[in-house]
Amino acid sequence: MSLTQAVFILLGGMAVLGALGMVTLRNLFHSALAMILALFSIAGIYVLLEAEFLAVVQVLVYVGAIAMLILFGIMLTRDIVGRASAVRNRQWPLALAVSAGLLAVLAVALVRAAWPLATYAPAQGGVADLGLALMGPYALPFEVASVLLLVAMVGALIIAREARE
Amino acid sequence: MIPLTWYLVLSAVLFCIGLYGVLARRNAIAILMGAELMLNSANINLAAFERYVAAGSVAGQVFVIFNIAVAAAEAAVGLALILAIYRSRDTVSVEEVDLLKG
Amino acid sequence: MSIDWIELIIVVVKALIVAFGLLIGFAYLTWFERRLVGRFQMRIGPNRVGPAGLLQPVADALKMFFKEDFVPGQADKPLFIMAPGIAMSAVLISFAVVPVGPSIRLFGREITLYLADVNVGMLVVIAVLSLGVYGIILGGWASNNKYSLLGGLRGAAQVISYELPYGLSLVGVFMLAGSLSLKDIVEAQARVPFIVLQPLAAIVFFFAAVAEANRSPFDLVEAENELVAGYHTEYSSIKFALYFMAEYISMIVASALMVTLFLGGWQGPFLPGIVWFFIKLVFMLFVFVWIRATWPRIRYDRLMAWSWKLLVPLSVANILVTAGALVLRDMGVF
Numbered sequence: 001m002s003l004t005q006a007v008f009i010l011l012g013g014m015a016v017l018g019a020l021g022m023v024t025l026r027n028l029f030h031s032a033l034a035m036i037l038a039l040f041s042i043a044g045i046y047v048l049l050e051a052e053f054l055a056v057v058q059v060l061v062y063v064g065a066i067a068m069l070i071l072f073g074i075m076l077t078r079d080i081v082g083r084a085s086a087v088r089n090r091q092w093p094l095a096l097a098v099s100a101g102l103l104a105v106l107a108v109a110l111v112r113a114a115w116p117l118a119t120y121a122p123a124q125g126g127v128a129d130l131g132l133a134l135m136g137p138y139a140l141p142f143e144v145a146s147v148l149l150l151v152a153m154v155g156a157l158i159i160a161r162e163a164r165e
Numbered sequence: 166m167i168p169l170t171w172y173l174v175l176s177a178v179l180f181c182i183g184l185y186g187v188l189a190r191r192n193a194i195a196i197l198m199g200a201e202l203m204l205n206s207a208n209i210n211l212a213a214f215e216r217y218v219a220a221g222s223v224a225g226q227v228f229v230i231f232n233i234a235v236a237a238a239e240a241a242v243g244l245a246l247i248l249a250i251y252r253s254r255d256t257v258s259v260e261e262v263d264l265l266k267g
Numbered sequence: 268m269s270i271d272w273i274e275l276i277i278v279v280v281k282a283l284i285v286a287f288g289l290l291i292g293f294a295y296l297t298w299f300e301r302r303l304v305g306r307f308q309m310r311i312g313p314n315r316v317g318p319a320g321l322l323q324p325v326a327d328a329l330k331m332f333f334k335e336d337f338v339p340g341q342a343d344k345p346l347f348i349m350a351p352g353i354a355m356s357a358v359l360i361s362f363a364v365v366p367v368g369p370s371i372r373l374f375g376r377e378i379t380l381y382l383a384d385v386n387v388g389m390l391v392v393i394a395v396l397s398l399g400v401y402g403i404i405l406g407g408w409a410s411n412n413k414y415s416l417l418g419g420l421r422g423a424a425q426v427i428s429y430e431l432p433y434g435l436s437l438v439g440v441f442m443l444a445g446s447l448s449l450k451d452i453v454e455a456q457a458r459v460p461f462i463v464l465q466p467l468a469a470i471v472f473f474f475a476a477v478a479e480a481n482r483s484p485f486d487l488v489e490a491e492n493e494l495v496a497g498y499h500t501e502y503s504s505i506k507f508a509l510y511f512m513a514e515y516i517s518m519i520v521a522s523a524l525m526v527t528l529f530l531g532g533w534q535g536p537f538l539p540g541i542v543w544f545f546i547k548l549v550f551m552l553f554v555f556v557w558i559r560a561t562w563p564r565i566r567y568d569r570l571m572a573w574s575w576k577l578l579v580p581l582s583v584a585n586i587l588v589t590a591g592a593l594v595l596r597d598m599g600v601f
Contacts, residue, residue, distance in 0.1 A: 008167050012175045019179050019202055023186035028195060029408065033346075035198050036401075038179070042205050045175070048167065049212045054229055056390040061233050064397030064430070066201065066240045068423060071404060073194050073244040075420065077251045088189050089260055095188030103181035110173040117169065117217055126386055127447060133223045134230070145234040152238030156245035162252075 008048055015041035026087055028074050036067045053127050172213035179206035193250070193257045197243045204236045281382055285362055293515045294324035300556045307560035328508075336504040339410060346409035351502065351509035354402025358517040361395040364388040365523045366450050368533045368540035380533075380541065381450065388448040389441070392524065393434050396479060400426040402513060403481075407498035418497030421567065426479055428571055432578035433475035436468045439589040440528050453532030460531035467585045469529040471578050473554075476521035478574070481514060482555060484562040485570060522551035 014037060021034030039062045046055035134142050179202055186199025208229045215225025251257050254264075298313070298320060305312025313320040338347055368380035385391050400423050407419015441447055443464060444455035452461075462469045478485040499510045526532060526547040533540030535547075565573070 002166070005167055005171075008171060012171070015175065016178055016182070019182040019186075022198055022202065023182055023190065023195075028192055031195060032198065033405075035202065038202065039205065042179075042209060045172070045209055046212060049172070049216045051212050051216070051226055051229075052385065052387050053390070054208075054212060054226055056387050056394045057230065057233060059394040060390070060397055061237060062201075062205070064394065064400070065427065066237055068400065068404070068427060069240055069244055070194060070198060070201075072420070072423070073197075073247060075408070075416070076248060077194065077257045087191065087195075089191045092189035095185050098188065099181040099185035102184065103177060106177040106181070107174055110177060111170055115169055115218060129223050130226055130230075133227050138227050141231055145231050148238050149234055152241050156241040159242070160245035160248045 004048060008045070011041045011044040011048070014038070015045070024087070029071070032067065032070050032074055035070070036063055039063050039067060053130055169213060169217040172209060172217075176206040176209040176213070179203075179209070191258050191260060193247045193259050193262075194244070196259065197240065197247070200243075201236060201240065204232060204239075208232050277378060278382065281378075282363075285382060286359060289359060289362060289516050289519060290512070292519050293512050294328065296515050296519065296552060297327065298324050299552065300559075303553070303556045304560050307557075331504060331508045334504040336506065337501075339412065339501050341411045342501065343409040343411065346405050347501075348506070350402050350406035350409055351506045351513070352402075353405065354399055354513040355509045355516075357395055357399035357402065358513050358520055361392045361520050362516075362523065364391055364449050365520070365527055366453055366532060367523075367544045384448055384450050386446075386448055388450070389437060389452070389528075390447055392449075392520075393430070393437075396517070396520075397426075397430055399479075399513065399517065402510070403498050406502065406510070410498070410501035412501050415498050415500045418500070422481065422498055425481070425485065425570060428574040429475045429478040429485075429578075432471050432574060432582050433479060435579065435582035436471040436475065436585065437528065438582070438586045439465045439468045442586075442589050442593060449527050449532075453527055453534065456531040457534060460529060460534075462529040465529065465585070465589070467581060468589075469525070471582045471585070472528070473525060474578060475574075476525065477555070477558065478570070480517040480521050482518060483559040484565050486564060518552065518555055519548070522548050522555065525551050 016038075018034045018036070018038030018041060022031050022038060025031040025034055039058065043055045043058040043063070046052070046058055183199045183202030183206060186202065187196050190196050190199065211225045211228050211232070213225075215222065219225065247257055250262055254262060256262070301323070302312040302314075302320065313323040316322040316326045338344060363382040364385055366379075366381040366384075370379040403422040403426070404419045407415040407417075407422070410416070440452060440461055443461060444452040446452060446455070455461075499507055502510060523544075526544060530547050530551075533544040535543035538546075
């Protein structure tokens with residue numbers, strides 16, 4: 001096993017551990033922290049894929065902003081002591097069966113499939129190419145995404161604002 | 166050199182854990198976290214396919230960036246909805262939000 | 268995979284030098300600040316321990332170590348212990364990509380005076396610094412104390428709000444330098460430092476950096492007259508020292524970034540690069556202390572409005588103007 005493979009297994013293990021903690025931990029705050037561990041490990045996976053920009057964006061947006069938003073949500077909707085309520089709903093055995101079944105099907109399909117692998121090429125110029133792509137061929141979706149973010153921001157403000165008489 | 170399948174399997178595992186979280190958790194915020202994890206697993210796939218199958222294009226990374234933007238919008242609106250529900254019903258458990266049930 | 272052992276040793280030694288440098292820098296920054304604030308307030312400041320009070324930081328460190336290390340009974344213990352560590356490591360890591368001088372030759376080897384030159388360098392700094400907020404919010408939550416929690420929430424809201432102008436103000440710099448790597452940014456300032464070309468960005472960045480470091484006048488997080496001591500109310504001894512260090516080292520990092528991004532980094536006439544870097548760094552630290560001694564703390568709603576209604580629009584306008592000027596330059600207008 002090469003060094004990169006070992007690193008992959010470490011990062012992947014951390015991601016899976018974090019994800020498992022996220023869905024099983026009783027204390028919602030801890031569960032969110034487990035999610036942060038998973039998100040952080042995924043940033044490491046991006047580094048292994050030689051997509052440094054994605055890794056940085058993952059840390060900046062997911063770990064730094066979205067996860068923080070979720071922590072805020074948890075703090076605002078619970079008592080400080082964090083009284084634990086029931087974690088799972090009534091359909092959890094069914095949910096477990098569905099997820100496990102899907103995983104089994106996916107795993108078999110993924111391992112068996114013959115992927116049309118390209119010859120290994122060193123990664124592209126990185127940020128500059130990405131920027132050119134966003135401003136060139138993908139300019140329209142880029143603008144649409146910015147409108148989406150604006151709409152989401154205004155919508156979130158209006159929904160979450162305290163109703164005034 | 167890491168085989169492509171490793172990335173795909175990792176992403177499948179994360180997707181299924183996220184799916185379980187969405188289906189089985191009671192707290193609306195926990196459900197939102199599950200959805201975020203599912204989006205993330207899709208992002209791993211996009212980046213991995215770009216690296217291994219479509220080497221030389223940046224399409225995969227571009228789509229990951231769009232995906233992250235959508236996820237951010239989702240989290241913001243989702244949490245705003247949860248806060249609004251908490252304010253009016255004093256709970257964030259999805260089983261107790263049943264005003265539309267007859 | 269073969270590893271170049273000498274390269275590895277050089278990197279490890281450089282990392283150790285940076286870490287110890289920052290720790291010693293922290294110790295003497297407290298001395299520098301207390302002496303200066305003393306002068307600003309017409310007093311003398313600490314001058315008893317050692318010549319001119321130079322051994323005061325050592326005495327403070329000893330005092331800190333011998334205090335009782337207390338963990339509140341209802342606290343979330345693992346998180347309570349982890350939180351100051353997160354705050355500290357985030358600021359330490361962010362210094363890794365800052366170049367403190369041009370490369371030097373030592374024993375026939377080219378040695379670069381930075382730890383890593385990542386092609387997304389400045390973004391790494393912003394991302395790592397954004398992790399520092401976890402130190403605040405986890406510390407506030409784990410203490411299980413309402414003042415801590417309020418301080419933590421305030422701090423997180425403040426740091427997130429100021430991250431936007433912090434990042435946006437730098438876009439103009441990136442456009443001028445054509446790179447995100449701090450090394451390239453320094454080299455792009457060989458003729459004119461960017462503070463001349465981007466004065467607005469420099470001011471916005473400086474305010475945002477002061478707020479990110481939770482320094483006065485933006486030290487709402489530890490507003491003692493409202494929140495006891497904010498998120499570190501329950502912290503004592505070595506854990507408190509870690510928070511304290513994180514604050515001062517983030518001040519050093521902010522100054523180093525100001526120097527690198529706007530003041531031309533290590534470039535300057537006559538003196539060697541590293542000396543120039545140090546002079547500029549001390550100047551920026553002086554400005555930090557000066558502001559602390561001069562301005563009162565601002566109100567919380569003002570703090571938020573200041574970021575969202577003033578700094579963010581200003582930095583967006585700066586991006587527009589810079590982009591317009593660059594297009595005109597490429598068209599050959601000037």
